[in-house]
Amino acid sequence: MRMDVLTDLLHRARASTALVRQLIQRPPWSVTYADAPPLTVLTTLGGHASIRLDGSGAEPVHLAAGDIALVTGGGRHTIADDPGTERQFTIRGGRKYLANGQPAAGHPNLAPRTYGDGLPGATTMLRAAYELHGDVGDRLLALLPPLAVVPAGPRTSAALDLLAAEVSRDEPGQDAVLTRVLDLVLVLALRAWCAESAMPPAWYRALSDPAVGEALRLLHTDPARRWTVAGLGTEIGLSRAAFAARFTALVGEPPLTYLTGWRMTLAADLLRDTEKTVAAVAGEVGYADAFAFSVAFKRARGASPSAWRRSLPR
Template sequence: MDVLTDLLHRARARTALVRQLIQRPPWSVTYADAPPLTVMATLGGQASIRLDDSPGAPVRLAAGDIALVAGAGRHTIADDPGTPHQVTIRGGRKYLPGGEQAAGHWNLAPRTYGDGLPGATIMLRAAYELHGDVSDRLLALLPPLAVVPAGPRTGATLELLAAEVARDEPGQDAVLNRLLDLVLVLALRAWCAESATLPAWYRALGDPAIGEALRLLHTDPARRWTVAELAAKVGLSRAAFAARFATLVGEPPLTYLTGWRMTLAADLLRDTEKTVAVVAREVGYLDAFAFSVAFKRARGVSPSTCRHQAH
């Protein structure tokens, strides 16, 4: 399993709430309690997005652009940066500037709201509920706001997604989630291809040998890997492999593996009732005591404390 696929799978970036807005200007919507990852796309007209807790200026979105908001910060989308605040969405409810609750959305079709009048802006918005420590590694690929310009690959997928949003047929949620996942992966690829501030491990994926070694570690993290075995798998000498991995990833192979195992273990401890001994075996430790020592060294707390803090 390649590393990005592994992160998306383990972070549970699979189920999202998808909505379409078709609204004639002027309009402005503030999301007060955003999820860890929000995907937005302008399908028609122009829009702007602003991170309300950031000093940065609003960013304009042309038709076909995709915006990725990483983190649960408050943000506002509008037809124009100068449009006054109109409504705030908080806890799934709509509030007016004075704080009073507004009437419900004017539903045009399933998952579609707005006025649908000529000259309207058409926006897609999807809220991803990511989960666990693994999601931190995924979100580390992105700044608080990343805008991916329109392109032929993302454009074709957005057209399919827009066509499906207003439908209400058996299996509709499955179709939407898979199309949205495709939009997300294509947008992440496009962003990472142009970004100069990516984590070292992602940049290392472009190296055939080290990228393959990372794939092996993510495919079977519980295996008792040695540097010599990994080097043999990717066709390098032990010394050359160790030096190359450390240079590109920023840490030695087994240090990277230990960190990844601790990330997986933290999520298992928080999300399951498995004993510490079972969790230890699932991440590659035969001895629960050795695992507990390694976990506390990496996380600053014992496995049992980590579990207790999550509840």
């Protein structure tokens, strides 16, 4: 199966929805998330809100209706109706606490996955917490800053309208529906941020170049193939020298350096998730020689494959 880079990262990271909640609350309100997952998707379905990364020193960011915020790295953050609203509640370990640290009663349950007061003038917020897998998940998160905001737009609004219509329903298969709609929102938000950001990932910019974009797709479609710079150039119709120069200029590193980094990412997840031998992992990521693979892996991760595997938490 042929894959572009973003599709491959999302597929291999196996993003899964850990939590989906809707809050419909009249101002003033404020909620702090003390131990967020690696990736949180927040969107304002109605009204407006603000989001602040606590302890970062950055100013709060305003969220208008239809805006989508992506929070990475598991950082403590606060959402509120207004930046000046005092902290009211903190969510820690899945439990709700008052500002003084005492346990608090939960918000009234208005509908499945929906909490708050539901009164006129309320803000409607939706929060989805994603767990991403392994080194590929880390590579996906590295695309984003700690807080990325995607302004409302026609391409995301349709998905958000569908999400708003589905989130409070309680019908057979509802979790599957929500998971797929949220995945759609996440992909659209990632794509929009990469396209509009002043500092998108180099490889994302490179995808718009027909030759280099095709080379990246080839490397992700078959990373274990015994690629050479000349062979890649031939596949896309460029000379070896012209292809190498073009790829390096657009992606920021030579083709085989990029390939090695991607292979080491895949190898790390194979070592983490399977009981395959080092030799089997080496073969799966394109190394006929386990010794050469071990040398490359140690250079990338600071430990041999066997030692790195033993160091993982059990």
